[in-house]
Structure formats: structure tokens, C-alpha cells
Amino acid sequence: MSMRRLIAAALLPLALTAAACGGQATQEAQTTPAPGTSATPESFGENSLVIYSGRNENLIAPLIDKLKAATGVDVQVRYGDSAELAAQILEEGDRTRADLYFSQDAGALGALSKAGLLAPLPQPLLDRVPEKYRGADGTWVGVSGRARVIAYDPRQVKDAPKSVFDLTDPKYKGKVGWAPTNASFQSFVTALREVSGEDKARKWLTDMKANDTQTFAKNGDILNALDEGKISAGLINHYYWFEKVAEKGEAAVPSKLAFPQAGDPGSLVNVAGVAVLKASKRAEVAQKATDFLLAAEAQKYFSDDTKEYPLIEGVPTAAGLPALDSIKGPDLDLGKLDSLDQTLTLLKEVGLV
């Protein structure tokens, strides 16, 4: 009878689930004997924290463990896409379960700040990072930096490109990759607009499009196409290259990184940052976590493990990277990167998103 078999097939996974859940529960009980760990967010104690993290769990979980160990705070992390989590927080409004929002980029922080959902941070915390890497209204602070770079294939391109404006050259026709829907790319276009003006930004985008620039969904896809020799240059963030080298080994990554020359919007340094939610009832704990993220241990983690730029003074950058203050990127207030609306309008007009 097919029916009996169907029911058996439905029951088997259920039994397995029960077994798996049982196993999970005992495991939790063993590793975390402290009371209240299995509690729901709202029944959390004073010394606990919910973080909405737009940063990837693989990159950030070890740091969260350090945070727990250093502060004794019971941390729960909800991982997701930065912008989708921001949309979630916007829907949640003052009933959000988040105490701290950890965003991949400044734009999402700016959007929440604009919506009035963020609480101001204490000045001493803000002052630990250079002014250009924090929110103008003091509601968010950058904790790590990443540089836009031009990755190129030295097998195809003899001289490293010096500026994003080089890439409209006919020799790059059909050979450059970009990711117009990627938030980092859009931040870069915003920088381009702010630094070079709307007209020049529009012309660059149109010229790039006319030069048959290849569209990708993600930075990682650009890098893969580059290493496979399908394109000869791509606009990405510096750490994708380091990640891929760590995953596949240097031999599998023939591409190289070029840091565009001083003042070029192509070498924008953007930040990942945090903000405390206004609706949080545990603002002090959230500030304690922010304090940890802006201290030497966490900053060294960014430098060593995620190959990002530390933002506080006295923590050295990763080997193989030019020093942060040597990247003379565009002279720009990162707060202006929340003019993303205009960037999107421009990208839409040009027909890229």
C-alpha cells in the first residue's frame, strides 16, 4: 500500500528529528550549565544581549566567543543579510528584539539612524576611531574597515590599473567585472558621485556599460571569473581576495590587487559598524559590547582573521596590506554614503539595477 509507505516516509524524518533535537538538547545542557541560557530573549537577564548581525557567522562567531569570555555577557546572535536585517528592524520599530545591530556597511546604519531607531553612543567610545569612520550624529561607529580595490589578472594586464577611470579604456572591453546590486559597489558609486559629481559619475557608469562591463551578483563571483581568466579586472573589496587565498591556496588565485592612486573614488575605505537600538532595554550591555569591539583584542581579530583594517590606533594591519592611512581614498564623509537613494536613482537611469 502506497499510503502506508508514505506515512512511514513521513514518520522516519520526524523520528530522526526527535533524535537530533534530543541530542542537541543534551549537548547544550553539557556545554552551557549556566541558568538562563536556554531562556527566551525577553526573559533574559540584565547581563545579556541580542545582536542582529549582518556580518557572516563564519567571520564573526569566533569574535562573539571572545566577547562572551571577556565580558561575561550572555550573547545571542541573529545572523542575516545587513539590509534585510535593517528592513526587519524597520518593521519591528520600537518592539525590536535587537539590542545591538552589527552591519556590514555604513549605509544600513545610516538608514536606521535616519529612521530615528538608534540611540547616541558615548563620546569616549566614538572618539576611539577617526572621525571619518563614524556616524555624523554619533549614533553608530565603525569597527573595521575595508578598501575597494581593483583586482586584476597579471596574465592579461601588464600594468596594474591605477584608477577606476582606466577601466573605460577599449582594451578592457568586455573584460571588467562589477556587481551593481552589491552594497559595497553602491557605496563606491555614492563616493564617486560625492567626489566627482553627478555628471562625471553618470558618464563613468555609461562608459563602463558601453565598454561591455560584465555584471555579477557578488564580489566572490567576480574574483572567480577573474581567476578563471574570463575577465581581466574586477571591482571588489580587498578581503575577498585574502579569503579566497585562505580557502583555495595562493596557487588557485592568480589575480592581484591594485589600490588605486590617491584621491581616486576607486579606493574608498568603507566600514562595518555597530549601533545600539533606541528601543533596547539593555543599552549599557550593548555599550559594553561596543567597547569590547573597539578594544585591542577585537581589533587585532579583524586584522589577523578577517583581513580587514583595524580602526583604532596602535593595532597593526595584516601583512601584505598597505597601511590604512596610506590609502588616500576619496576625501569624503562616510555619513554621506547614506545618500544611497540618489545612487540608486542614477544606477536605475543608467539601467544597471
Next chain:
Amino acid sequence: MARTVTSSSARGTRLGRPLRRVPRVLLVPAVLTALISLLPVAYLVVRASGGGIETVVETIWRARTWELTVASLGLAAAVTLLSIFVGVSLAWLVVRTDLPGRRVFGVLAALPLAVPSYVAAYIWIAAFPGLTGFTGSVLVLTLVSYPYVYLPVAAALARIDPAMEEVALSLGRGRMSVVLRQLRPSAAAGALLVAMYALGEFGAVSIMRFDVFTTQIYTSYRASFDRTPAAVLGLLLVVVTFVIVVAESRSRGRAAYATRGAPPRRRRVVALRPAGKAAALVWSGAVAAAAVGFPFAGICYWLLEGASSGVRPDRLLAAFGATVGMAAAGALVSTALAVPVGVIAARYRSRTASVLEQASYVGHALPGIVVALSLVFFAVRYAYPLYQRWPMLVLAYAVLFLPAAVGAVRASVLQSPPVLEEVARSLGRGPFAVMRQVTLPLALPGVTAGAALVFLTAMKELPATLLLRPTGMDTLATRLWTETGSGAYGAAAPYAAVLMLVAAVPGFVLGRRSTKEDT
């Protein structure tokens, strides 16, 4: 007068006629189901109107909006037509011919259900990087979604009473006139699912870099944090879906499709000629190779490639447990919600009946993120204690995958003869007792198959899972997302492999079922 042929068993007597008044015992739960499935639409109306009429008008009249509408409709049309072709041809070969190895092919034909579209797209694009845009999207979406047509059509083919075909012959009409008419409702129902799936799909099309409605909705949320344009686009998608749903129910017509009693004992099997047999083998083999063999081989390659990067068994096990548990709960809830709507759709003809059925479909083409945000919106306001708990996620699965369950219930109720229910009613049984003692037991195999289909689909769901899961819970799909998101493709492979293997179990059972002689 083909209609007389198809409905000869049910028409002509007062007993077999569709009922008009829906009893309260069905109506109340069906209205509840309809309201739940309309939650996303209500949310979109709130968000769209919040931005002011100018934003709405401006979004609608943007030239880009119409380009995307055309692209989305083109994609849905191509995927649906191809899925009908692939699904119907395979079903006919497996059920009605002497194709060698037809049982194996029957199972293989259902297995693509186990392949998440984004995994298929990733594997295809990794092997054939040029395969982007419209062509690649159509190829991948057809290969993963044609089983939605294959399964109901195979079931319908197996149930057609050869006596009807003989009647058709005796009336001087071709055998096919009966077969095609009997197939139409199941093919149309499957095609409707495929069309809505293609309209709402995001993962595969974004990997294929093909811009459609859903990619624009995601861009709107991700890049501008502006929920109004996204909501307007979402509502346009609802309107498009509504038109398709109404068209499908019109095409279904008013004919009755029940067989008189027990399923047919014998089935007419066409003996293929050698050349036809060879061609049929090549065709079935090619589809199986592209839709099943290729993705599974791709996963194996991916596993070997990334073998060095270790996977944490505790994580894999926890994700497996959560995936199966959530998807099973989603399947149960969807099915429970679907039963009243499906029974009404099969047995009653009235404005209320069609409104209820259509309401359970309109939100189905909405991308996962819209459904997820709508549930965030309502849960935060009206069900806060349940927010970010598993029941909310289960509810999201129900909203997203309800149509598959409703379709299964409707089809299986339609195929059981209404006469039995009339007899029970004439013996004094109330509507609830009739449903519990007659309708559901007869329809149970089909309903269970529908639940298996929802289970399968829910296992692969990503966007709503990310937003609604309990904090700290991971499914196989979210783990896969985490690993690929940090570029750790090697570490992602085991999650993809386990996801496909687990999903292959119900896929296998559904495929087996489609080749059964007696069902």
C-alpha cells in the same frame, strides 16, 4: 460534445451535480485559511499606501517596471510551457507505454524536486559560465519545476478509466479526446504551480543574473531601505498572479472528472515501436541526466573539491534536525489549512468557493522576503510572544506553500466519486461526518502526497527562514547560505549534499507512487 463524454459518469443525475451551499463546518476554516494567505497582501497594501500616492504612481510608470514585468512574464511563460511539455511527455511514457525501465524513469522524473533551484543554478553556472540570463534561468527553473506537472499528470493518466476511452471510440472520436480532457485539470494545476514558482523565484535568477520582478524587489529592500517601491512591485506581482489564477480556473471549466467507482483495474499500454522506444529512452534519459544526474554529480564534485575544509558534525546534525522538523511541521500545517479549501474547490460551485480557492493562491508568487516581512509586521503587532519562535516560521511555510497542498487536496477529492458522499449524506450523516468518514479517507493518499510535496519545498526555503527562525536556529539552507556567503564553498558542500539527499527521500516516494499500477 466532448464534455458529455468526460462527465458522463457524474452528469445527468441530480446526485453528481456540484453543490452550491458551502456548509459552515468547511466554510469557517476555509475563510481562516484564506485570511492567513492574504496576510502578505494586506501588509503590501499598508506599506504601499504608506509611501504616498506619488511614489506608487512613480513606481508603476517607471519604464523599468514594465521591462521587468515583461521579463518576468516571459520567464514564467517559457518555464511553464516547457514544464508542461517535459512533465506530460514523461508521464505519458512512464504510465502509458512499455518504455523499458519505466519505473526507474518514474522515480527519476520526480527527483529534481530534491534539488534547490539556487544549488542547481550554481552548479550549472559553475560548469557553463556562459549560461546566464534568460536561457540559463529557463533551463534551470524548468529542470527543477517540471515535476509539479509530471506528478499530477502521471496520477491522472493512471486513473483514466479505459472504459471511457472505449466509449469515445464507439462515438467515433479519438482516444486522445478523452485522455486530453481528463489530463487538463491536473496539467493546468501543475502548470499554475510552476508559473507562480517561476514568477516568485529569486535565488536561481539572481545567480543567472537575469533581472525580473523579484530581483527588483530584493534590490529595493537591500539597497534603498525603502519599502514603498518594493511593496508596489509586490502588489503588481499579486495582480499578475490573480490574473493567471483566474485564467487557470476558467480553463478548468465546470466538467466533472470523477471516475465512477474503484480505480481502473487495467490500463491501456501503448507498445512503442523500436524507433519510438529508442527516442523515448533518449528523451527520458536526457531529462534525468540534466535534472538529476548533473546536479548530484556536481554536488559530488563540489564535496571532493572542498574535502579539506572540515564540516562540524554537530552543526550538520542540528541543522538536519531543524530542517526536517520545521519542514514537517510546515507540511502538516499547510495540509490542515488546505483541506477545507481543497474540498470546497473540488465539490462546490459558487462565488464563495472560487474566491476562497483563489485567495489561497494569490500570494504564492511573492518572493520569500515579502512573505517574511509581512509576518514580521503582523507578529510584532499582534502575536509578539510567538515572534522569532518556530510557530511563526511554520506559518510562513504554510503561507508560502499552501497552493501545492490545496492543489493536491482538490485533485484527490475530485478523483473520488461524489456519489459515495451523497450516499453517506442520504444516510443522515452531517457534512463533518461525511468529510471525516468518506471524503478524506478516499483522498488520503493524494493528500499525503501533497504534504510530502510541501515538506520537500519547505526544506529548501531560505529567505523567510532567515528572517523568521528562532535566534540561533539553523537549517541546512541557512548553513549553506552562511558558508557560501563567506566564500567557504568547500564547507558548504556537505550541507547542500545532505539537503538534497534528505529531500530525495520524499521525492523518491512520490516518484515511486507515480509508477504504481494500482493506486
